[in-house]
Amino acid sequence: MSGVGTQRATASLRHRLAERGVDPALLLLVPGLVVAVALFVYPFSYGIGLTIQPTAAMQEQWGGGIFANYVAFFSDPFVFDSVGLTMRLALPAALFNVLASVPVAMVLRHRFRGKRLLTSLLVLPITLGTVLTAQGLLIFAGRQGWLNRALLEIGLIDEPLQLVNNYLGVMFSLVITGFPFAFLLISSYLSGIDPSLEQAAKTLGAGWWQRFRRIVLPLLAPGLATTFVLTFVLAFSVFPSARLVGDAMGETRVMSLMAFRAFGEQNDYAMASTIALMMGAVELIVVVAVLGLRSLLYRGTTGGKG
């Protein structure tokens, strides 16, 4: 800027501001900012504030002064173990949803009879709420559910399989709600890859596995990472199904349940906020790690319409 100092800009102030991106269009940000501050920034800050106002009982039990809640979170195995329990559900569920979506989305790129029907069936569960899914799972896969009854009837099993009210039940629920989401995302990433790239690889002598491994996968990888992050966050905050089709005080004692317990049963808002905050922290660590890995990948154009 100093170089042009001798020659004073003749453009009006408005023009010069616009040049730096300052113009009346910025006012369009105001409603969004108001909503963000009112519904997110303020409550979030308030929540953080709460975490450093532990109850007297907490301070007495765990020490640590205003950080008693954090001390409690890391020292109380009943609370802290929920991190691992949630991870044990969310990581495999997200991984499965992403990995299972890839072949399905690959196949559904081609045109064939019944493709629309199949796609609709795969995506339909996204419209079901988690509560409805849980209800369905209980009726279908419960001890008295008709899956078990049918299997008993045809003599395949001697006693009912324990498919709900445990780890498996929650996993089923996470897959049912998470898979359509992952599938839709990955389908759109795939459609962004120019089909002529694969044709070119074909004419260069690459078989299907080499085409997938060398061309499609590297171009899809950033999309897979993004999809993983989103499905992981979705699965990590599991609450209704952990309670309804899980084992709420046992192997599916997830973090959101612990936060709810502190809030609803113990009336300890401060501890509930602490658990919620730590939940966010764990998610953030995973998201940052995955996105960090993603930044190492090729992220340019993929030639297609996407």
Next chain:
Amino acid sequence: MGDFESLELRGVGRRFGGVDALSGLDLTIKSGEFVALLGPSGCGKSTALNCLAGLLPLTHGEILLDGRRIDTLPPERRGFGMVFQSYALFPHLSVEKNVAFGLQMQGLPRAEIDSRVREAISLVKLGEHAKKLPGQLSGGQQQRVAIARAVVLEPSLVLMDEPLSNLDAKLRLDMRTEIRRLHQSLGLTTIYVTHDQEEALSLADRLVVMREGRVQQVGTPDELYESPTSWYVADFMGYRNILPATVVSTSGGEVVVALPGTAGDGVRLTGRAVGALGAGDRVRVAVRPEDFVVSTGSTSGNGSTSGAGSIPGAVSVVEYHGREHAVGVQTGDTMLHARTPAAPQVGGSVWLTAPVERVLVFPEALDAVVPQEVAA
């Protein structure tokens, strides 16, 4: 892989949902030939290329390489190189790695891959860009990478699908020369698809003009340029004036036709008949713009004085083209195109005449034309 004697297409056809995109394509290509498939979009030329590459299965006919059927082989086992219209470079791989891809698929030793890649990249003059990603290159450079990637495998056949259509006019000329140079210096056999007659004429040893999935004419550039067998081919070969007319009389190879659409009903032209014509037949008359002589005033006026007859009209457009002017002459409902060294006055009245042997008269029906194969 490697050399072959001849590639033979026998009755090759492809149907899409009940519509023939390509039918009855018979063509024999000898090693070292440069064959261009020419036609407008939707004429089946790209379909033919994709069938050859194996990217589209045939619905009819067979493809033989030295008598061995190859149309049943998957594309990855045909060993043909293909250059795509969109280049189809792998965006996540550097220029080097794009070029090396095919060699790696063949499982060649690393040292050989490296030296052949380096050779191919220097062949297309991209040595300094070897480490760049395709996205960092210009359109012409990307196109050269695509060509290097195809020819590094020393394929028996190189298929090119409108490779220059995404380049600007000047670059297109340069790349055209480049492609011809590579074809000759590497002794390639090339099949080249284009809708640009100039490109086809300048590059190919032999042209195949296609329409609605069928071959219209096969021949050397010279044969097609000088003696098209239908007005459709003539249209592609620069006969910009194609006029509907009716035969008045015939004598020997010469026909007199009446142009209905022109001013002063009953303008007659004499031309050379292509195919059998009789009085009363509906025909199309084809004349190149550069074969028209534009004269002003009444010196050559009265129609009957010059050999082929002359067409009166009014100058409506004059374009400057350097050494000459392109002139649009409105006559009745039709606009005729002519070329002249001196620019006539816009709005002035002129006469257009053309030598008899430069006026070609074709039957109107295109289906009557039997495609003829001319040996190269």
